[in-house]
Amino acid sequence: MKTIFMGTPEFAIPSLKVVSKNTDLRAIFTKEDKVNARGNKIIFSPVKQFGIDNEIEVIQPKKVKDEKIIKKIKEINPDLIVVVAYGKILPKEIIDIPKYGIINVHSSLLPKYRGASPIHSAILNGDTKSGVSIMYIEEGLDSGDVILQESCDILESDTLGTLHDKLKDLGAIVLEKALKLIEEGKVEATKQDESLATFVKPITKEQTKIDWNNTKEVIFNQIRGLNPFPAAHTFNEKNENIKIYKTEKLDKEYEGKNGQIVDIINKKGPVVKVKNGALVLLEVKFQGKKLQRGADVINGRKMAIGECLK
Numbered sequence: 001m002k003t004i005f006m007g008t009p010e011f012a013i014p015s016l017k018v019v020s021k022n023t024d025l026r027a028i029f030t031k032e033d034k035v036n037a038r039g040n041k042i043i044f045s046p047v048k049q050f051g052i053d054n055e056i057e058v059i060q061p062k063k064v065k066d067e068k069i070i071k072k073i074k075e076i077n078p079d080l081i082v083v084v085a086y087g088k089i090l091p092k093e094i095i096d097i098p099k100y101g102i103i104n105v106h107s108s109l110l111p112k113y114r115g116a117s118p119i120h121s122a123i124l125n126g127d128t129k130s131g132v133s134i135m136y137i138e139e140g141l142d143s144g145d146v147i148l149q150e151s152c153d154i155l156e157s158d159t160l161g162t163l164h165d166k167l168k169d170l171g172a173i174v175l176e177k178a179l180k181l182i183e184e185g186k187v188e189a190t191k192q193d194e195s196l197a198t199f200v201k202p203i204t205k206e207q208t209k210i211d212w213n214n215t216k217e218v219i220f221n222q223i224r225g226l227n228p229f230p231a232a233h234t235f236n237e238k239n240e241n242i243k244i245y246k247t248e249k250l251d252k253e254y255e256g257k258n259g260q261i262v263d264i265i266n267k268k269g270p271v272v273k274v275k276n277g278a279l280v281l282l283e284v285k286f287q288g289k290k291l292q293r294g295a296d297v298i299n300g301r302k303m304a305i306g307e308c309l310k
Helices: 010-022 046-053 067-076 118-124 160-184 216-225 294-299
Strands: 002-007 024-029 080-084 102-106 129-136 146-153 232-235 241-250 261-265 269-274 277-286
Touching (some): 002 067, 010 024, 010 160, 024 046, 024 067, 102 160, 118 129, 118 160, 118 216, 216 277, 261 277
Parallel strands (some): 002 024, 002 080
Antiparallel strands (some): 232 241, 261 269
16 A cells, blocks of 8 residues: 655654554655754754655645645655654645545544643543544544544653653554555544534633642643643742742642742642642742752752742
8 A cells, every 4th residue: 555644743653653564655744844042053953854764755835735745745656655743734636636635643532622632631621531532634634534543641740741651552553454454444433522523722921820729630741741841830939930840739738829839748849829728839940940840949948938939
């Protein structure tokens, strides 16, 4: 089966390996190269690097709705196109080319969390289940028929980073099953229930700000749902930006204002009062500094009882 793969970040790599191993992979499409912050180094996407390492043609169109790009795909004449976190919307002219259509590995249990931030959203909302969906791409946003789905548990200890890694590996496993079904002509795709559809947008700067007036559950999920990137943050009384990466929930009620450091737990970290209890700060990063354990923050006297975070 002749294929084209479209993807960009690390999340796509396990699936790309599956496509490379199980099909006749003719070309890889990925987003344009980035320049690092200092402007002196070109950064290849993980998918492009895989293509280079394995001597597979890499194509990086600025716009996929380009006559030359559409012509190129028609010349390759793929039986199937596989998309995993490509980052570009495909036009109907491309969707109609492959004999078996275009399939996508989406990191949610569709129709829940269509859109740009399904992994973040699952943790931010305190979900206990996530999963992957292998679906056909059509013109609507993540609205195509679903070929296969598989779920996984979200543990309280999971972060955006750990769930991302679970789903990238699970996606590859389920994709391999889907490719076999397509080759054998045994696909029985299911239409999505539009009444159950939810949509998620890219994470905004506003979502990274911690509001200490929220419940401990909301803030706890916010912090792990944005760890490692972009990270939830707060400010101290000196107006220093502090990123919070890990916390522990406490049921104990304290006197004081929400956001105030009301206790110190030795070998753990500072305790911050919130709406319905408190949170112990276990991993934090002060602006311009390295990530620190909460215990080190105490020892370095960077936070003290009575100080307010805002």
